[in-house]
Amino acid sequence: MKKHFHGHPLTAAGLLVALGIIYGDIGTSPLYVFKAIIGSEPIDPDLIYGGLSCIFWTLTLQTTLKYVIITLRADNKGEGGILSLFSLVRKRGLWVVFPAMLGGAALLADGMITPAITISSAIEGLDIFYPGLQTVPVVLVIVVALFSVQRFGTAIVGRLFGPVMFLWFSMLAVLGFSHLLSEPAVLKAISPHYAIQTIISHPNAILIIGAVFLCTTGAEALYSDLGHCGLKNIRISWIFVKLCLLLSYFGQGAWLLGHEGVTLDGGNPFYKVMPTWFLPYGISIATIAAVIASQAMVSGAFTLVSEAVRLNLWPKVRIVHPNLLKGQLYVPSVNWILLIGCILVILVFRESARMEAAYGLAINISFMVTTVMMTVFLLQRRVSKFLAFSFLVVYLLIEVVFFVGNVSKFSHGGWLTLLITAVVFTVMLCWWWARKIKNRHTRFVTIEKYLPIISEIGMDTSIPLYASQLVYLTSANFDSEIEESIIYSIIRKKPKRADVYWLVHVDVTDAPYTGKYEVTHLIQGKVIRVDFRLGFRDEQRISVLFREVVQDLVANGEVDIKSNFETLRRHKLDGDFRFVVLERVLSSSPEFSFPERIVLDIYSVLRTFSLSEEKGFGLDSSFVTVERVPLMAPVQPQQGKLKRMK
Known part of the structure; x- marks a missing residue:
């Protein structure tokens, strides 16, 4: 039998593939992050500077340092993801299986929420042209279409992901830079002083922290799709992606500073920075990017479940290969579970502003799980205990603060995330435990x-x-x-x-x-x-x-x-x-x-x-x-x- 080789040299094509596959979730965060930070309050310069500072340092410490620089080193023969990491460290003790199952459950829960919030955020831009438009039916049609085409595979559409996402990030950079030029003083938000001051003194600090966390959702995808893109392609492409994201956030911040004291009234800063003539194109590109982000999450869920089945952490389910393209999977049962869950989220919350309460909590859990398991990995690789436990303490502290911010939204929608995560975790736990019982009684x-x-x-x-x-x-x-x-x-x-x-x-x-x-x-x-x-x-x-x-x-x-x-x-x-x-x-x-x-x-x-x-x-x-x-x-x-x- 032939052994697979998964080397991914640094190439222009590899960088383009990375843009299309792994950055959909984190790349569409500018659609809703600042909208969540401001909420219904009047625009306050201190909040803008503090929010921008929190975003900058979250992307730097959480996404860049933790995932791009440190976690991507934990590759399992070139493959990444929570279950790949579990396979690397599972010999360190039986207890490791529990955080692995919790992390997998959280990622599957996120797979139900990501399509709902990203597509809703994009489609709600139509409200600019059609005030009072009921966007829920439009979102439901797109979501149903997305899940219906999974059985045919995404090989053809996948070839378009890279160029489309390159266009998306370029649009973010250009729009953000154009407003940044009119208010360059906004760059002083890079100082961590503003982030610390906001966290300590702002009366709604907990809610702001929960909103800021949305800027890094999708960081887990960088690790999960390591095998599809390769370490070098991810690290180099992230430089471009992070620059575009920061330009978008700082551009939105510059626009907001020019409208001090005004309330958004349901408006979205992401669309406010667009020239009126460009809005139809911007909304269209945003919608396509949201669909791509959702597709990446769905494909990731298929891969996760197929791995869990082979590791005896999930019931055996039918797994289909729609075409000959490596890595293309279709898991019918998971596809329809995700569709039902996604429709439920849309019907319960109806608009992206309310979905933000449910979003982020599941990913927050998976972040903490990765931190714990990465610490075990570092100790296994004989990294000094001081460095390993410093990693554990620093990132658990950061993620616990984010967790508190997300849990504060429990009654507003976070309960649904925890409920879905708990149900999926129970399924994984009972399947694994029952097999242990059966093996124990096999003579x-x-x-x-x-x-x-x-x-x-x-x-x-x-x-x-x-x-x-x-x-x-x-x-x-x-x-x-x-x-x-x-x-x-x-x-x-x-x-x-x-x-x-x-x-x-x-x-x-x-x-x-x-x-x-x-x-x-x-x-x-x-x-x-x-x-x-x-x-x-x-x-x-x-x-x-x-x-x-x-x-x-x-x-x-x-x-x-x-x-x-x-x-x-x-x-x-x-x-x-x-x-x-x-x-x-x-x-x-x-x-x-x-x-x-x-x-x-x-x-x-x-x-x-x-x-x-x-x-x-x-x-x-x-x-x-x-x-x-x-x-x-x-x-x-x-x-x-x-x-x-x-």
Whole structure:
């Protein structure tokens, strides 16, 4: 099997791709950040300087230093993201899985809110031409269209993302710079003095902090899409992006300073800085940029769930590859969950100003999770404890302050973010925990003492031939062990005669792409174990992978798969293959603790919505037999013996 290579050299094309893929969320923040900071209050110069200072230092400390300079170093064979980071550090302790699940849940919650707020903010610009226009129906149409086209893939549209986003950022820079020239004094807001003064003395400091945080939402995407763009392309393109963003924010600030004492009355400074003749073009470009930002978030959610499935942190769901373009995924169940959640957000809040309360809280949680896990990574890489814990303390302090600002909006919409995050986290936790319970109650036996009888069954013509090639999926990590249920299935339940017995084991490695296998002949040419070592981003299409392995073994003369039926063998036809999947069923037992019984009940519900074992491993159902195997909690020995009645 071929090993994937994910190097991304610094090129003009790579920089353009980076602009199109990863900066949609953070790049559309100027649509709503200053509007959220000002709110319904009269324009106050102190607030403008303080807000700009907070924005400048947030983008510098949070996005540039934490993510672009430090976190991007934590690449897993070139791949990034919260679950890639988890794969790097999960051997440091069982506890690491909990922040990983929390971070993943928060990112999925953000996937429901990002399309709603970005598209709403862009479309609300139409209110300038059509006062009182009901924008909700327009936003709903765009959102439904966005999620409806996911099944076809985004390869064609994706080629346009880079140039369109370059146009978007250039527009931000030009508009911002034109107003900055008329009020250059606004640049003094770069001094951290104004940020500190605003945080300490402004009566609405908590709300302002929550609004300022919106300027850095999307920083997580820089890390998540590391594998698509490469470290150098992200770092260099960020210089251009940050410059354009700052010019836009400072340009809006300059315009606001020229309107001291005036209230926005629902207006948006982003559109106020545009010349009247340019507004139709500006609104159109903003809408396209908002759709691109939403598309990037949706694609990121698909990638996140596909990784979680392979790491056993999410129920097995159908994953589709709409085209041959690498990285293109479509997860139908997640697509419709996100669509329903997005529609719910739009209908509940109706306008972007109210969505701002729900937005940011989920990303804030993922930021704190990344900080904790990055600290573990730094310690693992033997960075000095002083530097590692300094990173932890500084960024947790910053992010806790932002968290307080976001939580202050709990009753205004933050509750929805936390509710969605809690539901997704519960799903991940129960799925992971239930599998731990099932594995704990799976009994293994030494395979060596059963090999002679398996060999004899294979040659006993008094037993009807079950299959020429009989394949079992095993979870035993060592070739010396096997599940007792497999032995029961072959020998005791109904003896299964086969020409060759195969044991297939799948091990998901910490690397994103591995694509290796190992073959062990327990009985030469008769009982063969195949161990697949696949990365957490590799597709687990076991039918295809197993066929490739068998072809290699046949070519090497290690196994004969020709049918032993005289007629078929005379015509040199291969024998049939039969996969047996043992579905482990946990029954309710008083021996399980109360939390475990709750988890198993939730797990049983999730199982009804997840793929079966054979579909989850990509097996052809026409060649699969499913056997249900009951797994019981260990029963405590009875105190007394049963007595026979006369």
